[in-house]
Amino acid sequence: MKIKGFLKDVGGASRVTKARLAAFEAASSTPVRDDPINDVANEWHPGKIKAIVKDKRPASKTAMTIRFTRENGEKFPFFYAGQYLSLSLVVNGKTISRPYSISSAPFEARLDKDPFVEITVRRSKGDGFIADYIYEKLEKGTEVYINMGNGQFYYEPLRDARHVVALAGGVGITPFASMAKEIAHGTLDFDLTILYGSVSSDDIVLKDELEQIKSDKVHIVHVLSGDEPDWKGEKGFLSAELIKKYSADDTSYFICGPQAMYLFLRTELNKLDIPRRRIRFEVFGSAKDITKAEGYPVELKDKTFNLTVVRGIHEDVIPARADESLATALERAGIPIETACRSGECGVCRVKLLDGKVFVNPEGDGRRAADKDFNYFHSCSSYPLSDCKIKITII
Amino acid sequence: MKFYKDHYDVIVIGGALAGLSSALMLADKGLDVLVLERHNLPGGLATSFVRGGVEIEATLHEMMSIGNKGNRLKVGQFLDDMGVDVDWLEVPEAYHASIPDVEVTLHPGFERFSKEIDAVCPGTYDKVNRLMKLCLSVYNSVNELSIHPMSKVQMLLKHEAFVKTAGYSAKEVIDTFELPQKAIDLLSPYWIYVGGPLSTLPFTIWAFLMADYIGYGSKVPRKFSHELSLKMAEKAEAMGVQIEYRQHVDKILVKDGKAYGVRTRRGDEIYADYVICSAYPNKVYTSMIEPASEVPEKAFKVVNGRQLSLSAFTVFLLLDKEAKELGIKDYNVFRAKTMDTDKIFENYKGLGPYNYLTAICLNLANPGCTPEGTTILSITALPRVDAWKKVSGEDYDKVKHEVAKAMVEEMSEYYGVNLLDHALEVIIETPMTIAHYTSMWNGCIYGYLHDMKDHIVARLQTAEEEKIIDHLEFSGAHQISGNGMGPAVTNGRKAAKNVLDSIAKEKERA
Numbered sequence: 023m024k025i026k027g028f029l030k031d032v033g034g035a036s037r038v039t040k041a042r043l044a045a046f047e048a049a050s051s052t053p054v055r056d057d058p059i060n061d062v063a064n065e066w067h068p069g070k071i072k073a074i075v076k077d078k079r080p081a082s083k084t085a086m087t088i089r090f091t092r093e094n095g096e097k098f099p100f101f102y103a104g105q106y107l108s109l110s111l112v113v114n115g116k117t118i119s120r121p122y123s124i125s126s127a128p129f130e131a132r133l134d135k136d137p138f139v140e141i142t143v144r145r146s147k148g149d150g151f152i153a154d155y156i157y158e159k160l161e162k163g164t165e166v167y168i169n170m171g172n173g174q175f176y177y178e179p180l181r182d183a184r185h186v187v188a189l190a191g192g193v194g195i196t197p198f199a200s201m202a203k204e205i206a207h208g209t210l211d212f213d214l215t216i217l218y219g220s221v222s223s224d225d226i227v228l229k230d231e232l233e234q235i236k237s238d239k240v241h242i243v244h245v246l247s248g249d250e251p252d253w254k255g256e257k258g259f260l261s262a263e264l265i266k267k268y269s270a271d272d273t274s275y276f277i278c279g280p281q282a283m284y285l286f287l288r289t290e291l292n293k294l295d296i297p298r299r300r301i302r303f304e305v306f307g308s309a310k311d312i313t314k315a316e317g318y319p320v321e322l323k324d325k326t327f328n329l330t331v332v333r334g335i336h337e338d339v340i341p342a343r344a345d346e347s348l349a350t351a352l353e354r355a356g357i358p359i360e361t362a363c364r365s366g367e368c369g370v371c372r373v374k375l376l377d378g379k380v381f382v383n384p385e386g387d388g389r390r391a392a393d394k395d396f397n398y399f400h401s402c403s404s405y406p407l408s409d410c411k412i413k414i415t416i417i
Numbered sequence: 418m419k420f421y422k423d424h425y426d427v428i429v430i431g432g433a434l435a436g437l438s439s440a441l442m443l444a445d446k447g448l449d450v451l452v453l454e455r456h457n458l459p460g461g462l463a464t465s466f467v468r469g470g471v472e473i474e475a476t477l478h479e480m481m482s483i484g485n486k487g488n489r490l491k492v493g494q495f496l497d498d499m500g501v502d503v504d505w506l507e508v509p510e511a512y513h514a515s516i517p518d519v520e521v522t523l524h525p526g527f528e529r530f531s532k533e534i535d536a537v538c539p540g541t542y543d544k545v546n547r548l549m550k551l552c553l554s555v556y557n558s559v560n561e562l563s564i565h566p567m568s569k570v571q572m573l574l575k576h577e578a579f580v581k582t583a584g585y586s587a588k589e590v591i592d593t594f595e596l597p598q599k600a601i602d603l604l605s606p607y608w609i610y611v612g613g614p615l616s617t618l619p620f621t622i623w624a625f626l627m628a629d630y631i632g633y634g635s636k637v638p639r640k641f642s643h644e645l646s647l648k649m650a651e652k653a654e655a656m657g658v659q660i661e662y663r664q665h666v667d668k669i670l671v672k673d674g675k676a677y678g679v680r681t682r683r684g685d686e687i688y689a690d691y692v693i694c695s696a697y698p699n700k701v702y703t704s705m706i707e708p709a710s711e712v713p714e715k716a717f718k719v720v721n722g723r724q725l726s727l728s729a730f731t732v733f734l735l736l737d738k739e740a741k742e743l744g745i746k747d748y749n750v751f752r753a754k755t756m757d758t759d760k761i762f763e764n765y766k767g768l769g770p771y772n773y774l775t776a777i778c779l780n781l782a783n784p785g786c787t788p789e790g791t792t793i794l795s796i797t798a799l800p801r802v803d804a805w806k807k808v809s810g811e812d813y814d815k816v817k818h819e820v821a822k823a824m825v826e827e828m829s830e831y832y833g834v835n836l837l838d839h840a841l842e843v844i845i846e847t848p849m850t851i852a853h854y855t856s857m858w859n860g861c862i863y864g865y866l867h868d869m870k871d872h873i874v875a876r877l878q879t880a881e882e883e884k885i886i887d888h889l890e891f892s893g894a895h896q897i898s899g900n901g902m903g904p905a906v907t908n909g910r911k912a913a914k915n916v917l918d919s920i921a922k923e924k925e926r927a
Contacts (some may be wrong), residue, residue: 023551024576025585026594034584038619042879045870049523049722051714055703058806059728059860061793063852065810100810130883132811147458181843252917299737299841334420334661360663369467371456392644396651413665415457416683417418 030411038278057377066100067171070110073098075164076138085144085227086157087125090168091136098131098139103204103307104176104197104276107141108362110167113155118358120152121364123278124170125196125228127203128210142227144193172362175278175304177201177212183300185270188216189260189281189287192227196299197304198226204241206235213243215268219260219283221248243268262293263358269294278304306363306386312405313345318381322407330411331357332376348373348380348401348412358417359401366403372402378410421687425451425917428687430666431670431695433461433855434902435892437649438909439693439916440478441499446917450655451687453664453679460646461695461855462862463902468842471787473733474795475846476862477642478610478749479508479635481626482903485685486756490633491560492903495910500592501648505636508782513747515831516602516756522747523603525634526552538600545604548594549631555621556628557810563877579621583874587623588615592841602756608911609751609775609799610901612727614758617868622899637782642902664857668707669694669889676889680707691919693912695893697858698883706886716885723871726863726900727765727799728848732821735842736792740780743792743839744832748781752831768805768816769825771798777833791841796824802859805848812847821845864894871898 025031073090081087092098101107101124110119126140143412145153160166175197177186188198195218202211220226223246232242244263245256256264260283265275275296277287283304291301309315323346329342329351342351349371352359362370367388375397382389383403390398401414427443429436432454440450458464462476483505484490489497496503511530514524523533527549535542558579562572573580582590591601607630608615611622638644654660665682669692678688694701702716736743754772755761761773765873773798779786785792798820810815821843829836837843848860865871876897892912898904 023581025581025590031581031584033568034582035580035874035878037584038869039875039878041870042872042875043882046718046722046882049718051717051721053703053712053717054699054721056806057700057852057859059802059848060852060856060858062810063849063856063860064811066813066849067853100814102814122671178843179818180837181824181840286705297737299839324812333418335422336420367467370457386470388470390465390467390641390643391471392640392647395640396647416661416685417663 029102055309063357068099069168070169071099073139073166073168075160075166077162081142082227082229083224085142086362087140087228088156088160089126089138089140090166095136097133097137101128101131101171102176103128103210105139105171105173106166106175106197106363107139107170108172109141110169111152111155113152115322116353117358118152118353121362123175123196123200125199127200127207128143129207131292137169142193142196142199143295144227150279169362173305176294177210177278179212181299182212182274183270185211185213186215187265187268187273187275188214189265189275189279190216190218190279191260191283192220192225194283194304195227198276198280199232199399202232202235202240205239206237206373213239213270215243215262217243217245217264217268219245219247219279221343222250223253238354251408255398260290262290265290265378266294272298274302276302276304281306281310305363305367308347308364308402309383309385311345312347312381312383316383317384319407327378327406328409329406330377330409332411332413333416342406342410344406346405348399348404348406348410351406352401352414359414360417361402364402366400369400370392370399372398374413376399376413379407380404380410381407421451421685422449422659423688425449425687425689427451427452427691427693429693429695430669430679431461431893432459432650432660432662433695433893433904434463434646434649435654435896436693436695436911437646438495438906439654439892439913440658441501441649441915442910443655443916444653444658444702447501450653450658451661451689453657453666453681454660454662455665455856456854458643458646459650459660459662460643463642463646463905464850465641465643468844469735471735471791471793472641473735473793473844474637474641474779474786476729476731477637477902478775478797479630480505480637480902481629481635483636484633485576485921490629492906495906499652501652503645503648504639506639506783508635509748511631511634511749512606513750514603514606514753515750516606516737517736517754519599519603521603525631527632531632534600534603536674538597539837541596541600544594544596545600548591548604549627551582552580552589552628553625553632555624556632557583559621559625561750567704572597578908582620582624583872585620586616586869587618587620590620591615605756605758606753608758609773611867611899612799612863613867614762614826616759619869619872619874620763621873622867634873637779639783640856645902667705669701671706671708671711671889674711674732675887691888691890691894691916693890693916695891696856697861697893697895698891700858701891702885709884713885719883719885723865724859724867724868725802725859728802728805728860729799729846729851729862730771730820730824730848731795731797731846732824733842733844733846734786734794734796734836734840736794736826736836737841738792738839739790740778740792743834744791745778745781745794748778750776750831752776752827765798765800765805767800768808769798769800769820770827771820773857774798774824774827776828794828794836796828799863802848806859817845817847860873862894863900864896865899867899873899888919
């Protein structure tokens with residue numbers, strides 16, 4: 023065979039070899055460290071960062087807004103309005119993390135002067151001790167760690183309709199407060215109508231702040247379910263009829279609120295014949311009471327099991343209650359576990375079950391198919407049903 | 418608390434396909450191996466993610482070098498040998514070429530492929546078939562020579578086609594077949610799987626690619642590439658390998674020109690006889706070797722003397738109808754405004770609109786991969802990072818959306834349906850996304866560019882030049898076999914083999 027001529031053909035390998043060595047020879051010996059692609063990735067997602075409680079202020083009779091800043095007035099990472107942060111606190115010497123929607127706007131995290139992020143937390147029965155801790159113990163100057171820019175609950179211009187109807191309940195207003203402020207600032211562009219359900223006008227979270235950002239593009243409609251004689255606005259629940267009244271021809275619906283509201287709205291939205299792609303729920307949150315979940319073996323609910331925890335070549339044995347998630351058992355025992363969504367969806371808290379049996383919250387199980395085959399679980403939504411052995415990451 | 422043993426035979430940095438292949442091979446030989454992976458999953462880019470309750474393949478288009486049970490190709494055979502049993506599904510076609518003036522779907526199998534091109538360009542059957550046979554001959558030689566090196570004379574006698582084409586670009590060799598331009602255009606689309614324009618891409622690489630894909634077809638795992646990664650990781654652990662996730666290796670410890678361990682971001686110092694590293698040599702030599710004084714100037718010349726290849730930009734669309742209802746008929750569409758690969762390569766230096774797109778509809782190879790009534794479509798361009806390097810954190814979101822929008826519009830035009838009218842989810846993966854999940858150097862997934870100055874044959878011949886630090890091996894797309902999931906496995910095996918050879922040599926000496 024011949025390509026160009028015998029000698030040229032057979033000399034090919036030496037030719038390319040020489041060319042390669044010549045390229046090395048000709049190259050600079052100065053180290054080139056630039057990696058702006060990783061730099062931008064880190065600006066958006068730096069992982070856990072230290073933040074400081076700047077101040078706390080009431081956001082309603084039962085809710086509180088906490089503002090965080092960084093050391094030396096450093097800017098916070100970029101994020102999308104509607105996303106949440108995972109807040110890590112040291113409570114009684116144990117690190118505990120919980121997700122909170124960011125109630126401040128993305129532009130506020132990037133201000134040249136005094137950038138900040140805020141969360142708004144409501145104290146309610148059954149939320150565990152974290153809300154109590156935040157209310158009572160978290161003081162100005164307290165150092166915390168946050169991991170932010172999490173979650174998929176944000177406006178995606180390539181996907182969502184220009185007109186968005188937000189259906190909010192209680193403290194579920196927070197992601198929409200962030201969106202509304204960003205729209206008012208001119209750095210996010212869509213029409214937002216917030217239908218905000220509360221029991222009484224006293225319960226409305228971030229009422230004054232929301233009042234200030236009403237504009238052509240941001241409408242806020244309060245809907246009260248309680249009996250309030252002087253109330254002139256909308257009354258009742260976020261019913262199909264009410265939702266329809268505020269909808270445009272093409273509308274995306276974003277829903278964030280308590281779990282009971284989700285169940286109610288699923289039914290109401292069903293009545294309206296809305297295309298599936300136009301409805302977006304924020305993640306469900308951890309189960310308030312897993313023993314009520316479908317398929318949960320209630321006869322085990324009061325049991326406490328031995329949980330063997332493998333980290334590298336090290337093993338610990340800790341108690342784990344059948345009605346608490348593996349992640350909670352680890353936190354109680356003071357074994358660090360990174361979590362984010364606390365809803366079973368994101369997979370940050372993925373662990374391998376080496377032995378034993380767990381119950382997985384059927385609501386929001388976001389595990390990969392192959393993970394299921396090999397006994398990987400998301401520890402925030404998995405509950406021990408026997409003595410178990412798990413392998414977790416070393417933190 | 419002690420999480421690690423006092424000492425390992427080998428520490429593998431990076432639990433992606435290359436690192437896991439190294440680990441499997443070394444564990445198979447009885448070595449004590451620790452794998453440290455920065456993410457909380459194995460696989461690197463060979464992974465999946467879940468959005469809106471639906472699992473989505475993150476990167477894999479077509480897995481090469483697998484073959485069928487009983488007739489395995491190189492990578493498939495290795496996985497069988499290691500007991501990694503992946504549920505492979507056949508990709509139904511090679512590709513649909515949507516290129517200027519031609520729309521045609523081509524299938525694997527040299528004869529069928531040549532016939533299909535002949536139907537568009539009559540009279541080309543013999544030439545195309547001969548060209549494919551030449552590719553096969555080079556392919557067989559590469560596979561054999563990578564295991565059994567031989568002298569130049571022997572090589573010329575036994576591997577004539579390989580030897581005689583080694584010095585030429587793909588274009589130079591293809592041109593000798595005097596095919597009409599249209600036929601050449603139909604033969605060109607797979608260039609994107611190796612990333613170099615045909616004028617500078619070594620024929621050896623192109624031949625390997627064509628013989629493998631056209632000769633044998635390609636596969637995808639039923640449960641996404643996470644199935645492949647996880648099965649490799651699980652097997653490795655079953656063989657005694659310790660794998661620790663979320664462990665970011667900051668430093669490789671070196672003394673007197675020899676690697677002896679690593680330090681993680683957590684602060685663990687872990688010791689081993691050998692280190693195999695998946696991070697790019699650029700990153701290792703500029704920031705990971707401790708002390709930095711152990712890096713000779715030559716190391717910088719070796720990395721600076723090479724060109725980074727491509728990164729990736731993908732838009733994933735989860736659609737609210739079945740593929741056929743949307744008019745999506747082909748698994749893999751190459752949509753090109755031009756088939757001049759030099760022009761495409763130039764276009765890829767920018768921020769779009771990109772003139773060469775790949776659209777993959779996984780449902781057509783893996784029908785159950787999304788819930789009934791939905792379809793997943795991924796649209797990919799493989800830009801170079803030149804222009805992306807200038808995008809700031811502030812501009813990132815805007816740029817990403819502009820680029821994505823143009824790509825979706827282009828494919829909407831092709832399918833004749835506004836894809837965004839059906840989008841349940843839109844997910845955009847950029848060079849920065851890749852950096853975020855893998856920390857790959859400059860978000861570059863293809864390693865170093867295959868070109869005539871960095872030819873695979875020369876890479877093999879001059880591998881010694883790149884041995885800068887003893888007992889430190891590299892594995893990943895930046896190594897000899899280059900990019901892709903098949904080559905990742907080969908690169909990982911090569912790194913493991915280097916370690917085994919070194920152990921044997923030192924034993925002999927002692």
